[in-house]
Each structure stands twice: as C-alpha cells, then as structure tokens.
Amino acid sequence: MLGIRRVTVKKNFCRPGSRGSTGATTTAQGVDENDNIKVVVRIRPLNGREVRLPGAKGAPPLTRTFAFHSCLGPGTKQADVLRACGITQLLDAALAGFNVTIMTYGQTGSGKTFTMSGREDILEMDDYNGDTDDGVVTRSVAYLYETLQKRGSSCKFRASYCEIYNEALYDLLRWTKQQLPVRWEPAKGFHVPDLMVRECPVMATMLNVISRGMQHRRMGSHELNMESSRSHSIMTVYCDTAAGPASDRSSIGSSLSAMGKISFVDLAGSERVKDTKTSNGMLKEAGSINKSLFTLGKVISTLADNGGAPGGGAHVPYRDSKLTRLLMDSLGGSALALMIACCSPAASAAEETLSTLSYATRAKNIRNWPVVQVDPHEALVAALKREVHLLRAENAYFRSQMALSTKWSGAATEASTPSSGSPQHSRHSSFAEGGPATAAVTEGPPPSADAASPSSAPKHVPRAAEGTVETERRLAQAQAMISQYSSENARMAAASEAAASRRALVDSDYKSALDEVDWLKTRLEDLETTILAHSGGDSERAVPPPAAASSPTLLLDNPAQKELTLPSEGAPIEPADVLVEAVSVLGDSKAIDAVVIEAAGESCDSVGEAAPAEEDSGGQEAVPKEMTIEDVVFSSEAEEAAAEHGDRESEADSGSIYSGSDADSEEDSDG
Numbered sequence: 001m002l003g004i005r006r007v008t009v010k011k012n013f014c015r016p017g018s019r020g021s022t023g024a025t026t027t028a029q030g031v032d033e034n035d036n037i038k039v040v041v042r043i044r045p046l047n048g049r050e051v052r053l054p055g056a057k058g059a060p061p062l063t064r065t066f067a068f069h070s071c072l073g074p075g076t077k078q079a080d081v082l083r084a085c086g087i088t089q090l091l092d093a094a095l096a097g098f099n100v101t102i103m104t105y106g107q108t109g110s111g112k113t114f115t116m117s118g119r120e121d122i123l124e125m126d127d128y129n130g131d132t133d134d135g136v137v138t139r140s141v142a143y144l145y146e147t148l149q150k151r152g153s154s155c156k157f158r159a160s161y162c163e164i165y166n167e168a169l170y171d172l173l174r175w176t177k178q179q180l181p182v183r184w185e186p187a188k189g190f191h192v193p194d195l196m197v198r199e200c201p202v203m204a205t206m207l208n209v210i211s212r213g214m215q216h217r218r219m220g221s222h223e224l225n226m227e228s229s230r231s232h233s234i235m236t237v238y239c240d241t242a243a244g245p246a247s248d249r250s251s252i253g254s255s256l257s258a259m260g261k262i263s264f265v266d267l268a269g270s271e272r273v274k275d276t277k278t279s280n281g282m283l284k285e286a287g288s289i290n291k292s293l294f295t296l297g298k299v300i301s302t303l304a305d306n307g308g309a310p311g312g313g314a315h316v317p318y319r320d321s322k323l324t325r326l327l328m329d330s331l332g333g334s335a336l337a338l339m340i341a342c343c344s345p346a347a348s349a350a351e352e353t354l355s356t357l358s359y360a361t362r363a364k365n366i367r368n369w370p371v372v373q374v375d376p377h378e379a380l381v382a383a384l385k386r387e388v389h390l391l392r393a394e395n396a397y398f399r400s401q402m403a404l405s406t407k408w409s410g411a412a413t414e415a416s417t418p419s420s421g422s423p424q425h426s427r428h429s430s431f432a433e434g435g436p437a438t439a440a441v442t443e444g445p446p447p448s449a450d451a452a453s454p455s456s457a458p459k460h461v462p463r464a465a466e467g468t469v470e471t472e473r474r475l476a477q478a479q480a481m482i483s484q485y486s487s488e489n490a491r492m493a494a495a496s497e498a499a500a501s502r503r504a505l506v507d508s509d510y511k512s513a514l515d516e517v518d519w520l521k522t523r524l525e526d527l528e529t530t531i532l533a534h535s536g537g538d539s540e541r542a543v544p545p546p547a548a549a550s551s552p553t554l555l556l557d558n559p560a561q562k563e564l565t566l567p568s569e570g571a572p573i574e575p576a577d578v579l580v581e582a583v584s585v586l587g588d589s590k591a592i593d594a595v596v597i598e599a600a601g602e603s604c605d606s607v608g609e610a611a612p613a614e615e616d617s618g619g620q621e622a623v624p625k626e627m628t629i630e631d632v633v634f635s636s637e638a639e640e641a642a643a644e645h646g647d648r649e650s651e652a653d654s655g656s657i658y659s660g661s662d663a664d665s666e667e668d669s670d671g
C-alpha cells in the first residue's frame with residue numbers, strides 16, 4: 001500500500017449548473033455553452049468490517065487535496081443526491097433537447113450501483129411506491145414524468161438498457177446470449193442498431209424497463225457465469241419533446257422537436273487486475289474490463305491534455321473499445337456529462353481511492369460542447385463535422401504510426417518494389433506514395449467550413465427551416481470526405497495492425513532473448529553457489545587458493561573431464577571471479593558470445609579463443625578447445641545431477657581442489 005494517510009476532498013468550489021469555471025454564460029437550462037464535465041465525489045459509509053483511514057494521531061498524515069464540483073459525504077441521503085449533484089438541471093436540459101450522460105466510477109464496493117440504482121430489486125414488487133434507497137435512475141425517471149405533468153407539456157419517452165461484458169454487448173430488455181454490434185452512422189453517431197427501444201408512455205412502463213433490465217442483468221450474470229459488478233451497464237432514456245409551452249422552447253429557438261436523451265452508465269469496478277481473484281477464466285474478463293476502462297482512461301487523458309476537446313491534432317482512441325464508442329458523445333462531444341466518483345473511506349482502500357480521485361480530476365478537465373439536438377439536418381451536419389474532424393485526427397495518427405513502422409522496418413520496406421505486388425507493399429504505397437484516396441483527401445479543397453473543429457461549431461444550432469439547399473450541399477460534401485477518410489483510415493488501420501504484429505514478433509523474440517539471458521544468469525549464480533559450497537564457502541574463499549603448479553584451471557564437473565586448462569600461464573583462477581565477470585559481460589552486452597576471465601592482472605578470452613587441446617593427466621579424453629557459457633552452465637547441471645545421485649565420492653577422487661567441499665575445507669583450514 002502507498003504511504004497515504006489521508007485523502008482530503010475539498011467541497012464545492014463550483015456548483016453544477018452555476019456559472020462555470022470557464023466563465024461561459026449559463027442558459028435557461030443551467031447549461032454552460034462550453035461546459036466541462038462535472039465531477040462529484042461520493043464517499044460511502046464504512047461497513048462493519050472496515051477501518052477508517054487513520055486520522056491525525058501519531059505521525060502527521062500525508063495529505064493529498066483534490067477539488068471537485070461537489071463532494072457528498074457518508075451521511076448524504078439518496079434523496080439528496082439529485083439536487084447535490086445538479087442532476088435535476090441535467091434532466092431539464094435533456095427535456096430541452098440536450099444529450100446527457102451520468103456515470104458512476106470507482107472501485108468495486110465503493111457504492112456505484114447503490115448510487116445509480118439503489119435497490120432496483122424492489123421495483124419488481126407490486127406495492128412499490130418509492131423507497132428511501134431509490135437511486136439516481138429511479139428518482140430521475142420520477143422527476144421527468146413529474147416535471148412534464150407540472151408543465152403540462154408532452155414528451156415521448158423511450159428507453160433501452162444494455163450491458164457490456166468482456167467487450168461484448170448484450171440487450172438487457174430482450175435477454176439472449178446474442179452479442180450486438182456497435183455501428184456508426186452520420187446521423188446517430190455510434191449506436192447499437194439492434195437494441196430494443198421500448199416506448200414508455202407512463203412511468204410504470206419505464207420502471208418496468210428498469211426492473212426488467214436488472215432482472216436480465218442478474219440472469220446474464222448467472223448464464224454467462226459473470227459478476228454484474230464486472231460489467232458496464234447503460235440505461236438510456238430518450239426524450240422526444242414534440243410540443244409544449246413557448247417558454248420551454250425559447251432557448252432552443254425552434255418549433256421543431258427536441259430530441260434529448262439521458263444515459264445512465266454504471267461502470268465496472270476500476271480496481272486493478274492484480275487485486276481481482278483471477279482464475280484462468282477470469283483473466284480474460286479482467287483484461288476486457290480493463291481494456292474498456294483503460295481506453296476510457298486514455299480517452300479522458302487525451303481529451304484533458306488537449307484542453308478538453310478532441311482537437312489539437314491528437315488522436316482520441318474512442319474506437320478502441322465498445323464503451324468509449326458509446327460514450328463518444330459524452331466525452332468531448334455535444335453532450336452534458338456528470339461523473340460521480342464513488343469512494344470507500346476504508347484504510348484498506350486508500351490506494352484505490354487515490355487512484356479514483358486522480359482519474360476523476362483528469363475527467364474534470366474535459367470540455368464538452370453541448371448542442372441542442374433539434375433539427376435532424378443540423379444535427380446531422382454537426383455529427384458529420386465531428387466525424388470528419390475525428391477521422392482527420394485518426395488519419396494523422398495512423399500516418400505517424402505508419403511513418404514509425406516504415407522507419408522501423410527500414411531496409412525491408414525500401415527493398416520492396418512496385419512490381420512486387422505484396423499486400424505489404426500495396427499498403428505501404430497507398431500511404432507513403434500517395435494512393436488516389438490519400439491524394440484526394442490531402443490535396444482536396446480545404447474543408448474549412450465543413451470540418452471545423454468543435455471549437456468553431458455553433459454554440460446554438462440556428463433554425464433549420466432556411467437554407468435547405470445549402471445544408472444538403474454541405475451534407476454531401478461532408479459525406480464524401482467521410483467516405484474518403486474512412487476508406488483511407490481502414491487501409492491504414494490494417495497496415496498499422498500488420499506493422500504492429502511484426503513489431504510484436506520482434507518484441508517477443510527480444511523478450512525470449514532476455515528470458516534466456518535471465519535464465520543463464522540464474523544458472524551461473526547456481527553454479528557459483530555450488531562451486532562456493534564445494535570450496536567451503538565464503539570463509540574459505542577469503543583464503544587464496546594454493547598456487548597451481550602450471551596453469552590456471554577452471555573445473556568442470558563432467559566426471560570424464562575435471563579440469564579445463566586455460567591457454568595462459570599464471571595463478572589459478574578462482575571460479576567465482578570468472579563467473580562474476582561472465583555475469584557482468586552478459587549484463588552489459590545482453591549477448592552470449594564471450595566470457596572474459598581476469599586473472600592476476602591479465603585477461604584472456606575463454607570463449608572464441610581456441611584453447612590448445614590437451615589430454616589430462618589421467619590420459620583421458622581431450623579437453624575441448626573452447627569453453628562456452630553453455631559449458632559452464634551445463635557443467636553446473638551435471639554437477640547438480642551428480643550431487644543428487646550421491647556421486648560426490650567420484651568427484652573427490654578426481655583430485656579437484658574445488659570438489660568435495662568437506663575435504664577441501666579441511667584442507668584449507670589446515671593450510
């Protein structure tokens with residue numbers, strides 16, 4: 001655990017819906033024109049098994065201070081959450097045509113589901129009539145219907161409920177094990193075409209949707225052997241406001257329908273994989289959850305680093321996971337977003353709490369560009385502009401990736417010729433040499449008006465009744481650009497993937513080499529230990545070994561060959577020194593091609609230098625001309641094997657000064 005003693009969360013420096021830190025003006029719906037994601041922290045009460053983070057007793061605590069839009073302590077009631085988080089303003093905005101996302105984030109057991117859903121199981125009871133534990137979803141739904149009733153306006157509500165588990169998306173209103181695809185369409189952005197969307201003319205139907213979704217979530221977790229806490233759930237309420245009092249529509253400035261929607265997202269636990277009890281089956285699950293959350297983190301970081309908008313040429317990896325595809329509009333898009341970061345006050349959760357707060361702090365920097373979803377044509381133009389912008393950023397990203405790959409593959413890429421016709425070459429040529437699509441995109445007319453960044457997007461969409469021809473022209477232009485970018489990006493994505501897999505191959509080779517080096521080091525250390533043991537340990541090593549009669553020797557434990565005579569004359573070399581040096585050579589060069597042996601101020605290479613073949617005194621077989629690391633290692637293995645088989649007697653018989661540790665130590669101490 002980190003040395004965290006206390007995490008202080010400062011309360012309320014900017015109330016949601018009020019004039020924001022950006023200084024932007026606030027509309028009638030309490031929505032800033034350039035509205036950062038709102039982040040609220042909720043800390044749940046301790047449960048009976050937990051211990052609070054240590055207070056100020058004893059050593060002064062290390063304190064990290066965070067600031068959020070609002071902070072709800074353990075005493076906050078469920079009934080107060082809507083108001084304290086500014087959710088009622090977001091719901092009003094949804095009724096006025098904005099897209100709204102409310103998500104809970106935090107480690108497992110931190111209170112995400114409690115905050116979002118309360119106890120949804122009781123919704124299924126016949127006599128349900130509201131409950132003190134009701135969560136954000138149920139209370140929001142009640143607020144929506146009540147507000148409409150009070151205003152006397154009409155709104156067509158529809159709802160869908162889905163779940164992402166192991167990067168597979170399931171419909172919770174029509175539970176089957178069938179996975180649904182996520183698709184992109186200019187008018188809708190990323191969406192799930194086959195998801196069931198149920199009309200909810202009355203609140204009871206909406207509550208039924210919620211309870212049915214929860215029921216299927218539980219059923220899914222049973223049938224797919226999953227834990228619901230390991231999945232992301234998204235409940236969406238669509239609000240199509242057709243008509244109403246003029247006051248409701250004044251800020252929209254349109255007599256057309258407003259098409260708002262609210263997505264309630266209960267994210268999977270953010271705890272790290274190492275903390276999950278991972279059996280083999282669970283590893284994939286943890287990885288997939290992490291992939292979604294990891295990608296969410298990357299998206300948030302990229303957006304936060306780019307001033308909150310998907311501009312600045314940075315590639316925002318929305319497409320890397322299903323979750324981020326579906327949340328694309330909520331992060332740096334035209335939606336209003338609220339993140340409720342849930343934390344545990346327990347000492348055991350301090351590290352995760354810190355991580356959650358850091359994550360939430362980054363999310364706070366993301367700026368969205370709320371746009372009322374009013375006119376279908378204008379909405380389409382806005383969506384296309386954003387798509388063009390994102391595709392352009394993605395295009396630039398793939399180009400940089402391909403440039404890297406090209407540089408990396410070097411000679412191999414240069415060697416390919418136009419006539420080779422290999423897929424690799426054709427991909428390369430379309431990128432580097434400018435295929436037709438590339439040329440069309442990069443050399444085409446500057447799409448300034450149609451591919452403007454979100455910063456130049458209209459803050460409020462003007463009436464769509466006029467300028468239909470112009471709109472159609474812009475639509476056609478944007479669609480043409482998108483298809484160009486899409487096809488080019490698809491080609492480059494494939495090429496980038498191929499390059500990545502080649503890189504992965506090399507990485508894996510490199511890793512194998514490193515593993516081998518590690519293994520060799522271990523074996524060398526084993527050998528050193530064995531030799532030390534045989535030579536009587538450190539105390540004996542302090543005593544210089546007796547001078548050899550002729551040349552330095554390094555012992556091998558092959559029973560048939562006990563000594564290797566080195567080519568140079570001089571004092572015998574202590575095996576441990578030789579081995580230490582060998583290790584350092586391996587460590588430095590990561591190559592197993594030489595062992596430098598230092599002895600008596602001299603050095604000689606034992607590997608690569610041919611040592612004269614000699615017969616040992618026993619007239620046994622010749623000593624090999626070269627000694628390699630493998631020789632040393634294998635001799636160690638042979639020695640261990642010999643030791644295991646109680647073969648030490650024969651080693652002692654060989655007359656080696658390093659064999660037969662007992663005998664040696666006696667000899668040395670005598671000496």
Ligand SMILES: Nc1ncnc2c1ncn2[C@@H]1O[C@H](COP(=O)(O)OP(=O)(O)OP(=O)(O)O)[C@@H](O)[C@H]1O
Nearest residue numbers: 044045107108109110111112113114115229268269
């Ligand atoms: N604010 C709170 N007040 C009282 N009890 C709470 C509060 N928040 C959470 N709890 C309780 O703590 C426990 C864990 O909460 P919950 O299941 O919501 O966590 P979670 O973050 O959704 O976990 P997971 O990711 O595993 O689903 C539950 O028993 C819940 O009732």
